[in-house]
Amino acid sequence: MLSISGQYLARYRGLPPDGDVTLPVTGAQRRFILVRALDPTGRPDLVPMFFAFPRGTVDPVRLAAAAERLAALHPVLRGRPGVVRGTPVLRVERPDVSVVRVPRAPGEEAGTALRRALSAWAPDGPPLRLFLIDDDGTVCGDGDGDGGAAPGAGAGPGGGAEGGPDGPAAEREVLAVVLDHAVCDGTSLARIVEELGAAYAEGPGAGAPAPADVDAGLAAYREAVLLQLDAEDRAASPESLAYWGDRLRAVRDRSPAPRPGAPAAGARPSGSAHALLPSPAGGVPFPELLDACRAAARALYGPGHVVPLGYPWGGRPPGAERVLGCFLNTVVFPAATGSAPSGAEVTADAWWDDLDRADVPFDAVVHAAREAGSGWSGRLDGLLTVDDSRQRPPLRLAGIEGREVHVDGRPVRGPFAVSVTQGPELRLRMVWDRAVLDDRTALDAFDALAGALGTTTEAASATGRPLT
DSSP, X not given: OOOHHHHHHHHHHTSOOOSSXXXXXXHHHHHHHHHHHHSTTOOOOEEEEEEEEETTOOOHHHHHXXXXXXXXXXXXXXEXXXXXXXXXXXEEOOOOOOEEEOOOOTTOOHHHHHHHHHHTOOTTSOSEEEEEEEOOSSSSOTTOXXXXXXXXXXXXXXXXXXXXXXXXXXXXXXXXXXXXGGGOOHXXXXXXXXXXXXXXXXOGGGOOOOHHHHHHHHHHHHHHHHHHHHHXXXXXXXXXXXXXXXXXXXXXXXXXXXXXXXXOTTSOSEEEEEEEEXXXXXXXXXXXXXHHHHHHHHHHHOXXXXXXEEEEEOOSOTTOOOOOSOOOEEEEEEEEOSSSSOSHHHHHHHHHHHHTTTTSXXXXXXXXXXXXXXXXXXXXXXXXXXXXXXXXXXXXXXXXXXXXXXXXXXXXXXXXXEEEEESSEEEEEEEEETTTSOHHHHHHHHHXXXXXXXXXXXXXXXXXXXXX
């Protein structure tokens, strides 16, 4: 019997030609396209990166030309996710990237204007878009000790003196590089930042890539996706599916129903908190981060449950070129919040067993859990992502290094999400959906999260704060 990925590939190959360049999608892309299809608004998951520069650094025409050269070389950056006869596909179109100068209404803050621009994202447009706005202190936050900066992001000339990205807000502008999650994963982001800066450095006269290079990029991407689907098909063996069925049999949806009238009128749809924690020399092992998320889930959903948490894992398939795209699988961790023995060591033992079957696509795992008797819908009640600041280059435009900042308050896909940035220090962030979680409960969960990583709740509360 064909696996879900095998069945998908058979359906894709059975589609009649329509004159467009239509590519198959990976299991990770299938998940994002399905989530979008089930969203009443058709809202895609977005991956934004925000960079602060001295005002006047960004040349919109030059940046748009650089981004279009990048999109020409990487077909996924000009691909439009869609569904043909019930089959998810990626339609490859001409590069189309512009830099949108975000206007502000009278009295509107820069952060609010950026959130408004992202919320107006048209689902049928290009997957890579650029937004530029002058900061007024609400993005880079002069009074914010953390400033949202990613560790190691650095500053422009002057090392944060007046006129650099860390200078007065009135002299800064913020560039948002935003992607549809269906076309990129965490592995792709560092390369996109690096190559966008390199293309910008070439200047507007660099011209379009040679047709042979464009064709080679298209062929390499298609081959990588086909290799990925083959790997997914082989991973979904009866033994692996039986493993996941047994592993997730007790999982149930725990996300509360939306609260009437929440969030309050005029409030942001999500809250957030952050903490800067000590980090051991080698970083915090992943099982310890998972176990900390278990503590947060217990604070949010109560004891005695098995909560579905997800985290991205994987890479490009063996034999594939290093292409941009969305290849990382979402692995499900059944976070038990009861009184059974737990801890980082117990979590690590189970996690290593999970990794042996981490290539099984998410949709096949959900199907296996249901076949085993789980009542789980397939929705995740929490998400963990981990990044390493030492492997994430800053965006450089014409020799000026941007400082990565955060714009909080954007919609969250799921009740809560934790992001961890490993580096000289551990940057811990948690965001939550205010429609289902109140701020006090979420902050208690954040304190439990930080406490599980060896920080007292008082220390976590001192550095963590909701952003309203």
